[in-house]
Amino acid sequence: MHPTPTIEQPDGRLGVLLPGLGAVATTVIAGVEAVRRGIAQPFGSLTQMNTIRLGRRTQGRAPLIRELVGLAPLDQLVFGAWDPIPDDAYESAAKAGVLDRASHLDPIRDFLASVKPMPAVFDSAYVKRIDGPNTKEGSDWMEMGMALREDIRAFRRDHDCARAVMIWCGSTEVFERPGPVHATVEAFEQGMRDSDPAIAPSMVYAWAAIREGVPYANGAPNLSADVPALEELARERFVPIAGKDFKTGQTLMKTILAPGLKARMLGVRGWFSTNILGNRDGEVLDDPESFRTKEESKLGVLDYILQPSMYPDLYGDLYHKVRINYYPPRGDDKEGWDNLDIFGWLGYPMQIKVDFLCRDSILAAPIVLDLALFLDLASRAGLSGIQEWLSFYFKSPHTPEGLYPEHDLFIQHKKLKNTLRWLAGEEQITHLGREYY
Numbered sequence: 001m002h003p004t005p006t007i008e009q010p011d012g013r014l015g016v017l018l019p020g021l022g023a024v025a026t027t028v029i030a031g032v033e034a035v036r037r038g039i040a041q042p043f044g045s046l047t048q049m050n051t052i053r054l055g056r057r058t059q060g061r062a063p064l065i066r067e068l069v070g071l072a073p074l075d076q077l078v079f080g081a082w083d084p085i086p087d088d089a090y091e092s093a094a095k096a097g098v099l100d101r102a103s104h105l106d107p108i109r110d111f112l113a114s115v116k117p118m119p120a121v122f123d124s125a126y127v128k129r130i131d132g133p134n135t136k137e138g139s140d141w142m143e144m145g146m147a148l149r150e151d152i153r154a155f156r157r158d159h160d161c162a163r164a165v166m167i168w169c170g171s172t173e174v175f176e177r178p179g180p181v182h183a184t185v186e187a188f189e190q191g192m193r194d195s196d197p198a199i200a201p202s203m204v205y206a207w208a209a210i211r212e213g214v215p216y217a218n219g220a221p222n223l224s225a226d227v228p229a230l231e232e233l234a235r236e237r238f239v240p241i242a243g244k245d246f247k248t249g250q251t252l253m254k255t256i257l258a259p260g261l262k263a264r265m266l267g268v269r270g271w272f273s274t275n276i277l278g279n280r281d282g283e284v285l286d287d288p289e290s291f292r293t294k295e296e297s298k299l300g301v302l303d304y305i306l307q308p309s310m311y312p313d314l315y316g317d318l319y320h321k322v323r324i325n326y327y328p329p330r331g332d333d334k335e336g337w338d339n340l341d342i343f344g345w346l347g348y349p350m351q352i353k354v355d356f357l358c359r360d361s362i363l364a365a366p367i368v369l370d371l372a373l374f375l376d377l378a379s380r381a382g383l384s385g386i387q388e389w390l391s392f393y394f395k396s397p398h399t400p401e402g403l404y405p406e407h408d409l410f411i412q413h414k415k416l417k418n419t420l421r422w423l424a425g426e427e428q429i430t431h432l433g434r435e436y437y
């Protein structure tokens with residue numbers, strides 16, 4: 001057992017820095033303010049609503065998570081953002097159309113209008129369907145990375161922040177695999193000076209955050225900090241990192257259902273998933289290269305949960321297909337259909353149909369809040385590098401080379417809660433239960 005770390009108190013303000021001021025970012029910013037003003041509740045957020053059982057079932061000890069481990073209170077959060085589109089958070093939220101203008105945007109209009117995006121490190125080669133004038137000028141990635149570092153310092157100074165965290169809420173970048181330039185910190189920083197095309201803008205943000213000692217999480221499926229060079233830098237600088245791709249609609253359902261079917265040793269022959277969505281994210285994902293990044297992230301899940309190589313008769317022939325269709329009339333109100341062809345005793349076939357009429361950003365916003373508070377906790381506890389205990393929030397959990405990710409939502413949940421118990425110096429809960437008999 002690793003010794004329980006000492007955790008610094010969450011004193012002072014926490015800067016929450018968001019590259020990408022679109023649907024998800026504005027939904028979390030507006031939501032936090034609505035909760036602060038008492039006009040709404042933070043449903044979906046573990047850091048705000050969840051309790052955690054401690055000790056034996058007979059002891060009745062179940063404090064709120066935020067009280068057990070001491071998380072930054074909402075009134076200490078200050079938001080900053082970057083975006084190539086110059087709209088402030090009010091204009092962007094109004095365009096995204098996620099939150100109701102009369103009940104949730106207009107009452108906090110002044111606050112939202114005060115969150116203005118800083119000029120972005122942006123290149124439309126990596127996000128084809130977006131363009132905007134609010135960008136940084138610079139001769140290479142290193143110069144732009146240094147400008148981001150200056151933004152971070154200036155933000156912390158101007159808003160009197162004791163600490164900061166950064167969460168990528170920007171668009172999904174084109175598909176890429178790690179290459180030689182991502183192998184070491186030295187190669188990466190040389191690549192920045194050479195403006196190597198294998199370095200994507202999200203990596204420049206991740207680099208700037210880590211260099212500034214600011215924890216970084218990636219809400220999109222593109223690599224960003226998930227390369228050896230940035231993992232190494234995070235360890236060296238004692239900075240926690242996590243990713244990738246917020247686990248929201250269809251994949252959330254998949255990682256709830258698949259572990260249940262597997263637990264009962266029910267076979268799966270086919271799983272067809274299709275989505276319609278009409279927000280800006282859907283438009284970006286309409287580009288085949290960005291879709292490929294998302295597709296890889298969505299497809300990996302079932303293999304890891306069902307383990308076809310261990311159960312070839314049950315899952316060896318599984319046909320898994322994922323489609324995303326851009327359909328503007330739906331806006332952020334995505335619809336995700338799943339058809340599962342399963343089989344049971346003696347191979348008799350059955351079907352399950354799921355039709356999830358979800359709201360993408362409504363599911364993503366509490367994840368951003370929880371990640372901000374948990375990454376700050378990790379940092380105050382002296383944890384650094386990949387924070388696998390935050391896998392619960394991601395479609396493609398970031399793990400070190402050679403270690404497969406845990407996708408099963410229930411294993412992820414146990415991992416999260418046991419990490420919190422460990423941080424608080426409490427016993428792990430194994431559910432063995434011999435002590436009651």
Ligand SMILES: NC(=O)c1ccc[n+]([C@@H]2O[C@H](COP(=O)([O-])OP(=O)(O)OC[C@H]3O[C@@H](n4cnc5c(N)ncnc54)[C@H](O)[C@@H]3O)[C@@H](O)[C@H]2O)c1
Pocket residue numbers: 019020021022023024025082083084085096120121122123127130132168169170171172173201202219220221245246247248249279280281284359360361363364
């Ligand atoms: N909404 C969800 O449920 C969900 C789930 C998983 C992942 N995600 C991912 O989260 C991200 C945000 O989703 P969204 O719905 O808010 O999308 P969005 O299109 O509304 O917002 C993304 C914003 O990022 C900006 N951007 C692009 N490149 C940038 C850069 N280099 N620097 C700064 N800003 C940049 C865009 O201009 C845009 O305003 C997407 O990558 C999406 O795939 C969303």
